[in-house]
Amino acid sequence: MDLKTHIPQKLKENFPDVNFEVSDYKDELTIKFDKRHIVNVCKFIKSDSDLLFTFCSDITAVDWSTRKNRFTVVYNIYSMKNDFRLRLKADVDESDCMIDSVSSVWQAANWQERETYDMYGIKFNNHPDLRRMYMPEEFEHHPLRKDFPLMGIPGSLPLPKK
Amino acid sequence: MGLESYIKDTGFLTTQLNAIIGWARKNSVWPMPMGISCCAIEMMAVGDPKYDIARFGSEVMRFTPRQCDLMIVAGTVTYKMAPVVRKIYDQMPDPKWVIAMGACTSSGGMYRSYSVVQGIDQFLPVDIYLAGCPPRPDNLLHALMMIQDKIGKSKASQFKNITIDDDGIKVPELNVIQKN
Numbered sequence: 001m002d003l004k005t006h007i008p009q010k011l012k013e014n015f016p017d018v019n020f021e022v023s024d025y026k027d028e029l030t031i032k033f034d035k036r037h038i039v040n041v042c043k044f045i046k047s048d049s050d051l052l053f054t055f056c057s058d059i060t061a062v063d064w065s066t067r068k069n070r071f072t073v074v075y076n077i078y079s080m081k082n083d084f085r086l087r088l089k090a091d092v093d094e095s096d097c098m099i100d101s102v103s104s105v106w107q108a109a110n111w112q113e114r115e116t117y118d119m120y121g122i123k124f125n126n127h128p129d130l131r132r133m134y135m136p137e138e139f140e141h142h143p144l145r146k147d148f149p150l151m152g153i154p155g156s157l158p159l160p161k162k
Numbered sequence: 163m164g165l166e167s168y169i170k171d172t173g174f175l176t177t178q179l180n181a182i183i184g185w186a187r188k189n190s191v192w193p194m195p196m197g198i199s200c201c202a203i204e205m206m207a208v209g210d211p212k213y214d215i216a217r218f219g220s221e222v223m224r225f226t227p228r229q230c231d232l233m234i235v236a237g238t239v240t241y242k243m244a245p246v247v248r249k250i251y252d253q254m255p256d257p258k259w260v261i262a263m264g265a266c267t268s269s270g271g272m273y274r275s276y277s278v279v280q281g282i283d284q285f286l287p288v289d290i291y292l293a294g295c296p297p298r299p300d301n302l303l304h305a306l307m308m309i310q311d312k313i314g315k316s317k318a319s320q321f322k323n324i325t326i327d328d329d330g331i332k333v334p335e336l337n338v339i340q341k342n
Binding site: 151159 | 242
């Protein structure tokens with residue numbers, strides 16, 4: 001069974017109204033689709049007895065700066081049964097900067113989504129505890145955005161008095 | 163043969179109070195090991211028998227700031243960590259000294275980034291800046307010896323348990339501890 005053709009095929013059968021963009025680059029399979037379907041697709045891909053993508057290794061995002069859909073949220077998931085790694089992608093625009101949380105599917109997504117929220121400012125709907133991961137809670141910016149200066153914004157992080 | 167052989171019955175010494183207090187202080191500097199990252203490994207090495215900080219009377223690494231004279235800030239201080247470092251410094255009783263150990267602590271080092279304080283002298287009075295990434299244990303011993311020189315030369319009367327609060331009013335050090 002060739003998973004690289006099998007996975008997209010299976011997804012297309014089960015989600016006929018979703019447009020999947022499949023790419024196979026450097027032997028890595030990436031599937032991109034609309035962010036509205038993220039929870040359903042993840043649920044299916046985790047519970048399907050052929051696929052069993054039970055391990056969510058990482059969730060992060062990409063900031064394309066000036067592009068129309070400014071952010072892409074990236075999910076790196078792994079199937080222990082098939083020893084296969086898969087990458088899911090979903091575009092998020094700055095004007096509607098939110099996506100549904102998959103922490104109900106994978107518990108591990110909880111902190112990874114918090115990290116993505118901290119660094120990019122993408123909100124995850126229905127997340128049980130969406131707080132910042134690294135930066136202080138009163139911090140107002142998102143450091144991994146392309147328009148954030150490397151040395152930070154002066155005065156945004158208070159220091160104790162000398 | 164030590165001093166004992168010169169002392170018959172009950173001998174006595176003449177000295178200045180400043181001199182003997184300075185001598186006692188500089189040979190019993192108790193460090194607060196503020197080990198935040200990799201420099202702390204070298205700081206631990208200073209305590210082992212090879213380098214042996216006990217030769218300088220500083221082997222008692224106290225993990226409570228109340229019993230310390232010298233804070234060795236060993237590691238990268240982030241903006242999130244800075245209030246913690248300052249709070250521990252404030253809890254140390256006077257007189258107290260600070261070694262900024264390593265490049266990160268002294269200047270931010272290779273972490274030229276929004277999250278790292280570019281030198282702890284922005285919020286702490288630093289006595290010694292110790293170069294290196296990380297500094298070798300003997301470098302830390304050298305820094306300790308320089309601190310000892312500084313302590314030995316200073317006068318006991320220079321240290322008073324007085325600090326200045328936000329309104330510019332002098333308050334006893336005790337209040338600083340309670341404020342935290």
